[in-house]
Amino acid sequence: MTTVIITRPQPVVAQAAAVYQAAGLQAVQAPCFDVVTNPSVRAEWLRLPADVWVILSVHAMTHALQLAPDWQPPAATRVIAVGPAVVQAWQQRFSHPIDCHPAMNSEGVIELLQAAQPQSVKILTTLGGREAIRQHCMADAISYHQVNTYLLAPLPVEAALRPAFDDPSNAPVLTATSVGILQQLQASLSESLWAMVLTWPLVVGSKRIAQAAEQMGFSVIKQAASPRDAHMCQAVLAAKESLNRIAVCDECQSEFYEQSSKMTLLCPECAHWLYGHENCDHNFAKGRCKKCYWDGSETDQISSIKKG
Numbered sequence: 080m081t082t083v084i085i086t087r088p089q090p091v092v093a094q095a096a097a098v099y100q101a102a103g104l105q106a107v108q109a110p111c112f113d114v115v116t117n118p119s120v121r122a123e124w125l126r127l128p129a130d131v132w133v134i135l136s137v138h139a140m141t142h143a144l145q146l147a148p149d150w151q152p153p154a155a156t157r158v159i160a161v162g163p164a165v166v167q168a169w170q171q172r173f174s175h176p177i178d179c180h181p182a183m184n185s186e187g188v189i190e191l192l193q194a195a196q197p198q199s200v201k202i203l204t205t206l207g208g209r210e211a212i213r214q215h216c217m218a219d220a221i222s223y224h225q226v227n228t229y230l231l232a233p234l235p236v237e238a239a240l241r242p243a244f245d246d247p248s249n250a251p252v253l254t255a256t257s258v259g260i261l262q263q264l265q266a267s268l269s270e271s272l273w274a275m276v277l278t279w280p281l282v283v284g285s286k287r288i289a290q291a292a293e294q295m296g297f298s299v300i301k302q303a304a305s306p307r308d309a310h311m312c313q314a315v316l317a318a319k320e321s322l323n324r325i326a327v328c329d330e331c332q333s334e335f336y337e338q339s340s341k342m343t344l345l346c347p348e349c350a351h352w353l354y355g356h357e358n359c360d361h362n363f364a365k366g367r368c369k370k371c372y373w374d375g376s377e378t379d380q381i382s383s384i385k386k387g
């Protein structure tokens with residue numbers, strides 16, 4: 080069974096894992112951040128009027144309500160969400176209309192701002208990120224007020240990843256829905272463990288994350304249609320299929336999963352005995368290893384090497 084590492088923040092990691100599990104994947108919860116209300120935000124800041132409110136995450140909205148439980152937009156305020164998850168959460172709480180662009184990213188928000196032509200914008204978000212929206216407001220002389228309603232508190236992740244580190248022959252699929260998650264993973268792991276993580280196939284939620292991942296040194300990167308759990312899960316399933324591409328071993332003639340061997344023309348078993356590469360920790364069922372697909376074939380040469 081394919082293992083998927085779910086790195087979404089603590090408050091949503093369990094619901095995300097359930098989506099992957101329902102698709103038949105083994106989901107490991109490894110949240111890189113907890114989400115906490117920003118104690119330095121004053122409720123008055125949230126009530127200051129603005130022509131447009133932009134809500135960049137569900138966390139930004141729920142923590143605004145923690146800070147100011149009676150918070151709600153004045154009637155004439157246009158509210159823009161970054162994506163459908165915010166729209167859904169908003170509609171559960173408010174009857175005030177909310178828009179969202181199908182692109183589900185900063186560029187989409189900017190397009191909606193260009194159409195709305197506001198004098199003032201209030202952005203609900205957290206520290207960092209989404210620089211593009213701020214720059215757009217500066218360039219268009221729109222009064223810009225950013226309220227960081229929540230903060231991301233880094234969490235240690237090594238323990239959750241330990242089983243994956245201990246079984247290097249069975250690489251999991253890593254998922255990341257923000258650049259910050261990848262940065263936090265790198266910061267919290269030793270250099271040698273991070274080097275292992277870089278060899279894992281990675282599924283990301285946007286082009287921006289894919290580009291950052293490539294710069295960090297990931298080699299197998301797949302981009303989901305959006306950072307939503309359902310789309311991320313679809314991309315993991317597609318990645319899994321391409322990872323299970325089958326090759327034929329030049330030595331023993333057995334088929335094997337390309338991804339399971341360090342050598343393109345040899346199965347992990349032959350690559351181990353002929354060249355000393357790490358072998359697969361085989362797990363046989365119905366005459367084939369479930370991990371590398373080797374069928375147990377052995378040439379005379381390999382048999383004699385094994386006998387020493």
Ligand SMILES: [Zn+2]
Pocket residue numbers: 328329330331332333345346347348349350
């Ligand atoms: Zn072989």
Ligand SMILES: [Zn+2]
Pocket residue numbers: 347359360361362368369370371372373
């Ligand atoms: Zn094997």
